[in-house]
Amino acid sequence: MAKLTLPPVELVRSGHSACPGCGPALAMRYLLKGTGERTVVSVPASCWTIIATGYPTTALRIPMIDTPIEATGASISGLRAALDALHMSDVQVVGFAGDGGTVDIGLQSLSGMLERRTDALYVMYDNEAYMNTGIQRSGSTPLGAWTTTTPVEGMARGKGEPKKDIMGIVLAHHPVYAATLNVAYPEDFLRKAQKAASLKGPRFFHVLAPCPPGWKFASDQTVQIGRLATDTGIFPLYEVENGKLRVTRKLGQLKPVRDYIKVQGRFGHLTDAEIDTVEHEVQASWAALLQREAHP
Amino acid sequence: MTRLVLSGNYAQSYAARLARVQVISAYPITPQTTIVEQLAKFVSSGELPAQFIKVESEHSALQVCVSAAALGARTYTATSSQGLLLMHELLHWASGMRTPIVMGVVSRSVGPPWSLDADHTDTMSQRDTGWVQIYPESNQEVLDSVLESFRLAEDLAIRLPVMVAEDAFYLSHTVEPVEVPSQAQVDAFLPPRVPKGTLVPGKATRLGSYVGPADYVRFRREQARAMERVPETLAAIEEDYGRRMGRTYGGLLQEYRTEGADAVLLTMGTASTTARAVVDELRAEGKRVGLARIRVFRPFPAKEVRALASRVDRLGVMDRSWTFGQMGSAATEVAAAIQSSPRQPRLSSFLAGVGGRDVGTALLREMFRDLLSKEPSGLRWMDMEPLKEAPLHG
Amino acid sequence: MIEIRFHGRGGQGAVIAAELLAQAANLDGKTPQSFAFYGAERRGAPVVSYARIDDRPILLRTAITAPDIVVVLDPGLVEVAPVMDGLKPGGTLLVNSPLPPERFPTPKPAFVATLDATQIALSHGIGSRTMPIVNTTMLGALSRVSSVVSLSAVQHAIDEHVPARPAENGLAAIEGFHTVRVAELPGLPGGKAPAGPVAPALSSEVPEAPIASMASDVLHTSSWRTLQPVITREKCTRCNFCWKFCPDNAIDLDAEGFPVVRNEHCKGCGLCAVECPPVAIEMVVEGGA
Ligand SMILES: Cc1ncc(C[n+]2csc(CCOP(=O)(O)OP(=O)(O)O)c2C)c(N)n1
Ligand code: SF4
Ligand code: SF4
Ligand code: SF4
Ligand SMILES: [Mg+2]
Numbered sequence: 015m016a017k018l019t020l021p022p023v024e025l026v027r028s029g030h031s032a033c034p035g036c037g038p039a040l041a042m043r044y045l046l047k048g049t050g051e052r053t054v055v056s057v058p059a060s061c062w063t064i065i066a067t068g069y070p071t072t073a074l075r076i077p078m079i080d081t082p083i084e085a086t087g088a089s090i091s092g093l094r095a096a097l098d099a100l101h102m103s104d105v106q107v108v109g110f111a112g113d114g115g116t117v118d119i120g121l122q123s124l125s126g127m128l129e130r131r132t133d134a135l136y137v138m139y140d141n142e143a144y145m146n147t148g149i150q151r152s153g154s155t156p157l158g159a160w161t162t163t164t165p166v167e168g169m170a171r172g173k174g175e176p177k178k179d180i181m182g183i184v185l186a187h188h189p190v191y192a193a194t195l196n197v198a199y200p201e202d203f204l205r206k207a208q209k210a211a212s213l214k215g216p217r218f219f220h221v222l223a224p225c226p227p228g229w230k231f232a233s234d235q236t237v238q239i240g241r242l243a244t245d246t247g248i249f250p251l252y253e254v255e256n257g258k259l260r261v262t263r264k265l266g267q268l269k270p271v272r273d274y275i276k277v278q279g280r281f282g283h284l285t286d287a288e289i290d291t292v293e294h295e296v297q298a299s300w301a302a303l304l305q306r307e308a309h310p
Numbered sequence: 311m312t313r314l315v316l317s318g319n320y321a322q323s324y325a326a327r328l329a330r331v332q333v334i335s336a337y338p339i340t341p342q343t344t345i346v347e348q349l350a351k352f353v354s355s356g357e358l359p360a361q362f363i364k365v366e367s368e369h370s371a372l373q374v375c376v377s378a379a380a381l382g383a384r385t386y387t388a389t390s391s392q393g394l395l396l397m398h399e400l401l402h403w404a405s406g407m408r409t410p411i412v413m414g415v416v417s418r419s420v421g422p423p424w425s426l427d428a429d430h431t432d433t434m435s436q437r438d439t440g441w442v443q444i445y446p447e448s449n450q451e452v453l454d455s456v457l458e459s460f461r462l463a464e465d466l467a468i469r470l471p472v473m474v475a476e477d478a479f480y481l482s483h484t485v486e487p488v489e490v491p492s493q494a495q496v497d498a499f500l501p502p503r504v505p506k507g508t509l510v511p512g513k514a515t516r517l518g519s520y521v522g523p524a525d526y527v528r529f530r531r532e533q534a535r536a537m538e539r540v541p542e543t544l545a546a547i548e549e550d551y552g553r554r555m556g557r558t559y560g561g562l563l564q565e566y567r568t569e570g571a572d573a574v575l576l577t578m579g580t581a582s583t584t585a586r587a588v589v590d591e592l593r594a595e596g597k598r599v600g601l602a603r604i605r606v607f608r609p610f611p612a613k614e615v616r617a618l619a620s621r622v623d624r625l626g627v628m629d630r631s632w633t634f635g636q637m638g639s640a641a642t643e644v645a646a647a648i649q650s651s652p653r654q655p656r657l658s659s660f661l662a663g664v665g666g667r668d669v670g671t672a673l674l675r676e677m678f679r680d681l682l683s684k685e686p687s688g689l690r691w692m693d694m695e696p697l698k699e700a701p702l703h704g
Numbered sequence: 705m706i707e708i709r710f711h712g713r714g715g716q717g718a719v720i721a722a723e724l725l726a727q728a729a730n731l732d733g734k735t736p737q738s739f740a741f742y743g744a745e746r747r748g749a750p751v752v753s754y755a756r757i758d759d760r761p762i763l764l765r766t767a768i769t770a771p772d773i774v775v776v777l778d779p780g781l782v783e784v785a786p787v788m789d790g791l792k793p794g795g796t797l798l799v800n801s802p803l804p805p806e807r808f809p810t811p812k813p814a815f816v817a818t819l820d821a822t823q824i825a826l827s828h829g830i831g832s833r834t835m836p837i838v839n840t841t842m843l844g845a846l847s848r849v850s851s852v853v854s855l856s857a858v859q860h861a862i863d864e865h866v867p868a869r870p871a872e873n874g875l876a877a878i879e880g881f882h883t884v885r886v887a888e889l890p891g892l893p894g895g896k897a898p899a900g901p902v903a904p905a906l907s908s909e910v911p912e913a914p915i916a917s918m919a920s921d922v923l924h925t926s927s928w929r930t931l932q933p934v935i936t937r938e939k940c941t942r943c944n945f946c947w948k949f950c951p952d953n954a955i956d957l958d959a960e961g962f963p964v965v966r967n968e969h970c971k972g973c974g975l976c977a978v979e980c981p982p983v984a985i986e987m988v989v990e991g992g993a
Contacts, residue, residue, distance in 0.1 A: 015942040016942060016943045027921050027953065028925070028952055028953045028954055028969035029922065030923075030925070034928065034952075034971040039951040040951045067916075067923060071916060073920040200949075232974070234975050234978040236973075237949050237978070238978060
C-alpha cells in the first residue's frame, strides 16, 4: 500500500455544490490540508460562494466569512486585526478569491493588503474567467480564449488581450512569499501551503484551477489539462521567497502548447499560426523565468 | 468626569477611546479627518491599545470593520459624504451580517459640484441600509451618543450597526465644553462585547451564506424586528446612562415646549439648538410654538410623531435634504407617520441649510411665521434669495 | 392556458428548451411565456424551467405549481427530483427514457409518454455521452403528445434560434415526434407519488445572523451524475491516486488502503478513472445497464 502524500485531514466536506471535476474545489481541499484546522477563510462572491452550499449547510469544517467580490484584501486585514486584538494570533487567515475578484474588481483591495503587510495568505484560484456568472472574460482570461463576452463570431477571435500578469503585480509589492500552484500537482501544492503557513506577513498564491464547463472539456480531464498547463510552460510552477525565485517543477523539454490548447473547446477556433505565436511567447517567457532563477 | 473643550470630531475620538475599541479602520475625508488623526495619536501613544488599520478606501475601511466584528472585536470607523456613498454595498453587509459596528459620520453635502459643508444628503441616501441613525445636536451629545451606540449595537437583542451623524463644521469643527466621563465610569456602563453569532476559530460556521427566498425573508424579518426593539432598548440604555452620567436626550423624538402649542417645528441636528432659542423668543412674544427634534432617524420615531400629531394642529419639518417628487426627507416620513393618526395636522416642509447654507434665527422665525399663517404647500425651498446676488467664485 | 414544467440537469439545456418552446408557440400564433429562476445550479444538478402557452395575453407572472405537462429531459431525474409534483389529473408526463410509459406511474390519472431521446440526440451528434443535449428531440415529441405546439413551428424555431447544428437538431425533433409512445395510466392507489429525496430540514428558529453550520454531507450530490465509478479490486495497486484527485472527497480508503467510493456523494466526474494508473476504475451508466 502506497503511503499518503497528502495529510488525511479533510477540511472540505462532501456534498458541496461544485460542478463535477471542478478544479477550484480541489484547490480549497489541498490548501486547507496545508494551512490546517486553525484557519479562517474569507470568500468573496465567486463560484466558491455556491460551492460552499446554501444555508443551513456549509462545506467547510473551518469558519468562513462571505465577502463582497471586491474586498477580499480588506476582509483578511480585518480578520487579522481582530485575531491580534483578541489574542488569537496563531490562527491562519486566508482569503480565497477568484481571478476576476482579484485581478479586476479586487485589485485595489489586494494591493492595500499587501502594502500594509497584513499577516495573511491571499489565494487567487484562477479558472481564467468569471465562471459563477456564466463564463465572462476577466483580466486573467488568456489571449484568444472564447468566453460569452469574447465570442468567436465574424471578425472576433475570442479575447483580444493577453492575461494580466498578476504575479508581476504582486511581486512589485514585495510579499514575504508568493508562489504559483496547480491542482494537478498536489504534492507541490501542499508543500507550498505548509511553507506559507509557517511564515508571517503578506503571502500570495496564484493557483491554476481548470474549470470543465468554462474551458469546455470533459469533467474527467481536469488533472490531465492542469498538468499540461505546467508541462507546456504555459503555467510554470515557482515560488518567490524574500525576492528569490525558484522554479519548483523543473522541465527539460517543454511539451508543445498545442497539446494543451487542442483539448479545450474555448480554444477550438485557434489556427495553427495562432498556436505557433503562443508557442513562441511561452518559450520566451520560460527562458526569461529560468534567467530570473539563475541570475536574481 | 472632566470638562474639556472639544470639537465634535474629538468628541467622537474620545468616545471611541473610552469605549476601548479594539479595531479601527478609516480613510481620510474632509471634515472627518480630525477624528481619525486623533485616534491615530491615541493608538500611537499607547493610550488606546487598538489595531488601527489604515486602508486604501472607505470601502475597505468598512470591510475591515465587518470582518473584525465578525470575529467578535469592538470596531469603529468614521467617514463623510462621498466616503459614505462609497461604503454603500458594505453598509448592507454590516447590517445583514448583524455586526455591531459604530461609525461616526460627519454629514456633508455630496458632489458634484464639490462642496464640503453641512447637509444631510449623504446620510439620508443610506437611511435604508439597516443602520440605526442618531443625529446629535451638541458635542456633548456626540460623545454620549457614541458611548450609548456601542451598548445599543452590541445588545444581544439588537446587534445592528449604528451611525452617529454630526453636522459638518457646526459640530465637527466647533469647539465647546464637553463633560468627558472617566474610564471607570465608562467601563461600568459599557462592559466588553459579548460575542454572539460570530465566527469562532476551529468551529465550522459560515457567516453570510447563500439562501433561498424563504430563508431570505426570515433573516430580513429578524433584522426588522431588531430595529423595532431599538426604541425600548435605547430608552433603557439612556436611563442607565443618565443615572451614571447625569445626561439623557429624550429617546427618539425630543420635544421642547410643545405643551399647548399651535404649531411645532421638527428639526434634526444642530438647527435644533438655534430653533430652541427661537421658540423661547416666540413664546416670550406670546406665540404658542414648540420644537420636536428627531434624534434618532432610523428606526423612524413614527409612534412618537403620531402622538405629537394628536395634540398639535400644525407641524413643520425642516430638512437639509429632500426626496424628488415629494418633500424634505424627514417631512416625507413624517407625512407617512401621521397619515394613520386620528387627527391630521397640517404639514409644511421646509428645505434649509442645504450645502452649508446657514440656518439662522431669522430663517427659523420665517418657518414658524409660515407655519402659523400660511396653508401648507408641499416642499418650500427657504433662503434662496441671496443666491441671485451671490458673487461668482473663481 | 397550458402550463409546462421542464426538469433537466444543469448544462443540459432545460432553460433553452422552455425558451425554444416559447419561440415555437409564438410562430404558431399563440402567446408564450417562459421563465426560470437561476440559483446555485451547477453542471449535472437537477434544475427546472417553465413555460405557459395561451391564445390570449398571459396575465400571470407567478410560479407554476400545478402544470398540465411535465417534461423530464433526463431519465435519472425521476428518481431524484420531484417531477410528479402538482401534475394535474389528466395531464401529460413526457420522459426521456428507453423504458415503456407504464414504468412511470403517476399519482393521478395521466398520459405518460416516453422516448429514448438520448439515443436519438447522440445518433445525430448532439451532445456527449455524459451530457446529451436532448431538448430539441423532446420538443419534437411534445408536439406529438400535446396540442401545445406544432412540429413545423418547433422546426422553424430550431432553424432560427439554435446556433449549433440546427439541421441535426431539426432531424432529431422529427425523430422524437415519430418515436414517442403514449399510454393513458389510471393513477396510483391513494394518489400519492413515491417518496422523493428529502431536503435537509430547516430549523424553525432563525438565528439572527445568517450563520450556517450544518455539515454539507447531508446533501447527496450523487443525484447529479449519469455515470458511476466501479473499482475492480483485483487490479487496484492501492496507490491512492483516486482518493487524492477526487474533487468531491467521495473516496475513502479502507483499513487495507483500498479505495471505497462513497456513493451518495460521488458526482460521477470520472477523474478517478482517468487518473488510476492500472485502469482499475471503470465509469458505468448510473443504475447499471
Ligand atoms: C459588486 C459586484 N459585482 C458583480 C457581482 C457578480 N459576480 C458574482 S460572482 C462573479 C464572478 C467572479 O469571478 P471570479 O472572481 O473569477 O470567480 P469565479 O466565479 O470564476 O469562481 C461576479 C461578477 C458581485 N457579486 N458583486
Ligand atoms: S463553473 Fe467551473 S469553477 Fe465554477 S463550480 Fe463549475 S467547474 Fe468549478
Ligand atoms: S467519479 Fe471518482 S473522482 Fe469523480 S466524484 Fe466520483 S469518486 Fe470522485
Ligand atoms: S487509483 Fe486505481 S490503483 Fe490507485 S488506489 Fe485508486 S483504484 Fe487503486
Ligand atoms: Mg474565475
